[in-house]
Amino acid sequence: MSGTVRKFPHARQDFAASLVVFLVALPLCVGVAVASGVPAELGLITGIVGGIVAGLLPGSSLQVSGPAAGLTVLVFEAVREHGLPMLGVIVLAAGLLQLLMGALRLGRWFRAISVSVVEGMLAGIGLVIIAGQLYAAAGLTAPASGLGKITGLPSAAVDAAGSATALTSLAMGAATIAVIVLWKRLPRRARAVPGALAAVALATLAVWLFDLPVATVEIQGLLNAVSVPGADAFGGLLGVGVLGTVLAFTLIASAESLFSAAAVDRLHNGPRTRYDQELMAQGAGNAVCGLLGALPMTAVIVRSSANVEAGARTRASRVLHGVWLLLFAALLPGALALIPLPALAGILIHAGWKLLPLGRFARLWREHRGEALILAATSVSIVVVNMFEGVLIGLALAVAKTAWEASHVRLRVTGDEPGPAVVRLDGNATFLRLPRILDSLEAIPHGRAVELDLSGLHHLDHACRAALESWAARHSATAPETVRVTGAAEGEWPDAGPGPESGPESGPESDEDAEDAGRKVLVPAADRS
Secondary structure (H helix, E strand, O other): OHHHHHHOOOHHHHHHHHHHHHHHHHHHHHHHHHHOOOOHHHHHHHHHHHHHHHHHOOOOOOOOEEOOHHHHHHHHHHHHHHOHHHHHHHHHHHHHHHHHHHHOOOHHHHHHOOHHHHHHHHHHHHHHHHHHHHHHHOOOOOOOOHHHHHHOHHHHHHHHHOOHHHHHHHHHHHHHHHHHHHHOOOOOOHHHOOHHHHHHHHHHHHHHHHOOOOOEOOOOOHHHHOOOOOHHHHHHHHOHHHHHHHHHHHHHHHHHHHHHHHHHHOOOOOOOOOHHHHHHHHHHHHHHHHHOOOOOOEEOHHHHHHHHHOOOOOOHHHHHHHHHHHHHHHHOHHHHHHOEHHHHHHHHHHHHHHOOOHHHHHHHHHHOHHHHHHHHHHHHHHHHOOHHHHHHHHHHHHHHHHHHHHOOEEEEEEOOOOOOEEEEEEEEEOHHHHHHHHHHHHOOOOOOOEEEEEEEEEEEOHHHHHHHHHHHHHHHHOOOOOEEEEOOOOOOOOOOOOOOOOOOOOOOOOHHHHHHHOOOEEOOHHHOO
């Protein structure tokens, strides 16, 4: 016994944590599958694979993987457009792509994705989830598009108001949300049971006791739900739409998993995440999920934080949670048929609400308005267009904002007449700010000496340099005073030579000669003052 304790010193903590994570994951696995428009068992399969396969692999020691609400919208769109048989092929291809990126050590680069784009993506997903699950909570059919879901809510509310069945279903969904929210205020001992599981259990008990007219989960058995992709399905990968969906799955699942890993690392003092290995673990899990025709998996912050808070010490807790999911799906499949759909809709509405970064957006609006606009534009694009193109729009806006900020330049004109005007440029002079630079320079009266100080520039692109050379030549040609350039390295800016006598053989012998000839002077870097 003592040898076992020495070999597995954290067995008790990991065992207890695995039970907590299992209870948290069970309703979420089922709810995500139902919301994605696929059999409930496929969500459990993904949870099992996320626990056992991804859980055994190195990367992040305490992060838990499974089906995520963040991919619900994308999966629903993929199944609607390409059919359920293609889902496995898409997930398999995404998993192989993740494996390749991990092998090429690209995992750490996902941390370079703008946080505003990721939060905008999650906000857009949250909005679509909330809107779609409001229909499900009322027992109504939701429109296909994200924008249609939102714009159709008023008419759906009118339809639900005239139906006693819809009102009963909505009441159960609202009660589920209330239980989840209020559960956190109960004593710590009562909170040992996760709020989502308690809400589902209470809703199931209410349906059974009062024979409420609400829809419940349809089951077909774990083995019957498995759908291994056929050889003909792989031909669909040649389609542009399918390839776009694969890329969207890969980008979103990888970014969500690695951002989750960074968040989980802040919750514990154990080993840090190895991002490339974690990306390969996610890829291996998704490859297995694809072969089984199941949902895609990502690391999920809700389950991961529950794992840490429950006292997990090693990856054994997440592996065991996958084992408990497997035993439940194999031994108690009939229990799924008792779960009311409005309760699952309530869980997903609550999960969608948590994806909305309301506090973060308010803080960004006060401190970094450009980032707040990127977040809002990304989320709106996802709702109006679709997931993949919405994320691309957000990334394009983030790149454009970065390019604009990188071109920031400060121009100051000092000096009183009749002395020279001192023009100092600081920052990065690029073509994006060229009109402003030239407007300021051309406002200097002709005939006045100018000292152009470039010592504060970090970068001067070709377009700016050519424009400044042209301006210096024009200004020097109309006045006897020279345009003196300081802060440029020797030979960095060749003479403009405005005078008609400036030929290849007529270079000045000194700075004084250059001034007499009306040329601008380059001051070597060693002589900068």
